Amino acid sequence: MSLTPRFVDEMRAIVGKDAVVVSVEGRMTYECDMHTFYKGAPDVVVLPTRTEQVRAIVQACRRANTPIVPRGSGTGLIGGAMAPQGGVMVSMNRMASILEIDYGNRCATVQPGLINLWLTNAVRERGWFFAPDPSSQMVSSIGGNVSTNAGGPHCLKYGITTNHVLGLELVTGRGEVVRVGGKTLDRPGYDLTGVAVGSEGTFALVTAITVRLTHAPEAVKTVLAAFRTVIEASQVVSAAIAAGMTPAAMEMLDEAIIRAINAGTGAGYPEGAGAVLLIELDGPRAEVEVQGERAAAICREHGALSVSVARDEAERALLWKGRKEAAGAVGRLTASYLLQDAVVPRSKLPHIMREIVAIGERYGLLIANVFHAGDGNLHPMICYDDTRPDELEKAKEANEELLRACIALGGSVTGEHGMGMDKAKNLPLQYADADLNFMFRIRGVFDPARLMNPGKLLPTHPACGEGFRPQRPRLPEGTWV
Ligand SMILES: Cc1cc2nc3c(=O)[nH]c(=O)nc-3n(C[C@H](O)[C@H](O)[C@H](O)COP(=O)(O)OP(=O)(O)OC[C@H]3O[C@@H](n4cnc5c(N)ncnc54)[C@H](O)[C@@H]3O)c2cc1C
Numbered sequence: 001m002s003l004t005p006r007f008v009d010e011m012r013a014i015v016g017k018d019a020v021v022v023s024v025e026g027r028m029t030y031e032c033d034m035h036t037f038y039k040g041a042p043d044v045v046v047l048p049t050r051t052e053q054v055r056a057i058v059q060a061c062r063r064a065n066t067p068i069v070p071r072g073s074g075t076g077l078i079g080g081a082m083a084p085q086g087g088v089m090v091s092m093n094r095m096a097s098i099l100e101i102d103y104g105n106r107c108a109t110v111q112p113g114l115i116n117l118w119l120t121n122a123v124r125e126r127g128w129f130f131a132p133d134p135s136s137q138m139v140s141s142i143g144g145n146v147s148t149n150a151g152g153p154h155c156l157k158y159g160i161t162t163n164h165v166l167g168l169e170l171v172t173g174r175g176e177v178v179r180v181g182g183k184t185l186d187r188p189g190y191d192l193t194g195v196a197v198g199s200e201g202t203f204a205l206v207t208a209i210t211v212r213l214t215h216a217p218e219a220v221k222t223v224l225a226a227f228r229t230v231i232e233a234s235q236v237v238s239a240a241i242a243a244g245m246t247p248a249a250m251e252m253l254d255e256a257i258i259r260a261i262n263a264g265t266g267a268g269y270p271e272g273a274g275a276v277l278l279i280e281l282d283g284p285r286a287e288v289e290v291q292g293e294r295a296a297a298i299c300r301e302h303g304a305l306s307v308s309v310a311r312d313e314a315e316r317a318l319l320w321k322g323r324k325e326a327a328g329a330v331g332r333l334t335a336s337y338l339l340q341d342a343v344v345p346r347s348k349l350p351h352i353m354r355e356i357v358a359i360g361e362r363y364g365l366l367i368a369n370v371f372h373a374g375d376g377n378l379h380p381m382i383c384y385d386d387t388r389p390d391e392l393e394k395a396k397e398a399n400e401e402l403l404r405a406c407i408a409l410g411g412s413v414t415g416e417h418g419m420g421m422d423k424a425k426n427l428p429l430q431y432a433d434a435d436l437n438f439m440f441r442i443r444g445v446f447d448p449a450r451l452m453n454p455g456k457l458l459p460t461h462p463a464c465g466e467g468f469r470p471q472r473p474r475l476p477e478g479t480w481v
Contacts, residue, residue, distance in 0.1 A: 112143020173447025267322025
């Protein structure tokens with residue numbers, strides 16, 4: 001679809017001339033997120049600075065019956081912040097201020113375009129931080145984190161984004177400004193904050209967010225344990241939790257990833273190990289000392305080849321730099337890969353790791369693994385050679401097989417990245433028809449004209465356009481628990 005010059009003028013009148021992008025080359029920079037398989041440039045990009053402007057944009061789009069696609073930093077991995085049906089992309093990058101820091105109530109209110117790490121940077125000196133820490137936290141926006149309900153390494157102990165959102169200001173698909181939640185606990189009425197978090201722009205544009213601030217722990221200890229195989233390392237994860245430990249983070253990296261990271265960042269992970277576990281403990285100093293020793297002992301009991309502790313903050317920061325830059329380092333292994341984001345109950349990690357090795361062998365593809373082991377949240381990277389026509393198809397098949405294996409073990413189709421275009425088709429693997437239709441109806445309350453981020457999150461049926469009709473290859477009854 002293309003928009004009329006009159007409509008574009010209306011956008012310019014709302015946000016100003018320098019905040020409207022219509023050139024082809026300008027729009028192309030918004031045609032995809034970090035899942036570059038899914039492409040669709042918007043007809044126009046607008047960059048508002050205030051909620052009032054966002055409301056006026058939505059109302060104009062409703063009059064023109066044109067899709068509205070919200071966008072934060074575009075680091076999503078699901079085909080989310082892109083415009084398969086064209087329309088108006090609302091980029092939140094210029095709504096990036098901290099509106100209030102309220103230490104007394106342990107919270108801050110920010111605009112959605114604020115980069116995640118910038119909030120921690122603003123409160124660090126006073127001993128506070130914003131806990132949700134996706135590995136993209138140096139670039140992803142808090143609005144994007146809220147809309148995808150992002151997780152991260154330290155969410156094992158601190159909880160995912162939804163656990164840190166106290167209130168939201170939304171401009172719904174109806175063009176209304178609505179405030180849900182707030183600073184006080186247990187507000188009357190429905191918990192609409194919980195409903196809106198993770199809605200991937202299909203309900204509303206998030207225009208302000210009140211988030212919980214967390215006080216920084218007194219001490220932090222990072223343990224690095226090397227194992228012969230990923231399966232051995234996986235056994236440690238549920239053993240540590242079953243022993244009553246609550247590490248802040250438990251991250252796993254396999255041999256291929258270790259090689260790539262060491263070459264890329266010089267993080268110094270033990271070469272030759274089949275896998276390493278990065279275990280972080282934080283809290284009161286005395287407790288952290290004891291927990292550190294327990295973690296090391298559990299690793300040794302499970303056959304660790306070596307166990308070491310970061311000696312100072314610089315060493316710890318280097319270990320985490322390696323982990324957080326893992327996605328970039330994979331470029332040393334392959335030019336192309338498919339990234340899966342699925343979950344298994346953590347006790348099933350050894351099973352799924354065996355399955356992943358077997359799938360890789362069956363398809364003749366390298367599958368590299370770096371993931372949030374403590375949450376059972378896997379990120380297998382299925383590497384393929386895009387100069388060979390059959391390899392992409394093989395990688396896609398391996399990817400689907402892997403997803404089904406996770407569901408069969410009682411897992412979930414997504415751990416933290418969300419659904420977007422990529423996973424929408426997989427949702428029926430996990431939910432019954434009645435559940436999906438209920439979700440469609442809720443979407444309709446926020447956005448009756450279904451203009452908000454169309455084609456994302458929920459599966460659509462080509463014949464009906466809206467609402468779900470079964471088209472699933474069903475797994476046996478009782479597979480999903
Ligand atoms: C190297 C790398 C590491 C990553 N690590 C993690 C990780 O550890 N954990 C994790 O969860 N994710 C991770 N991600 C994925 C991604 O960073 C997160 O999903 C992040 O939350 C997206 O934020 P964004 O600002 O880039 O949002 P975008 O990609 O711009 O948008 C994401 C979705 O949210 C919607 N949206 C964005 N802003 C708004 C708004 N203001 N109102 C309404 N809807 C909105 C968009 O329409 C889209 O559907 C990683 C990505 C990369 C590239």
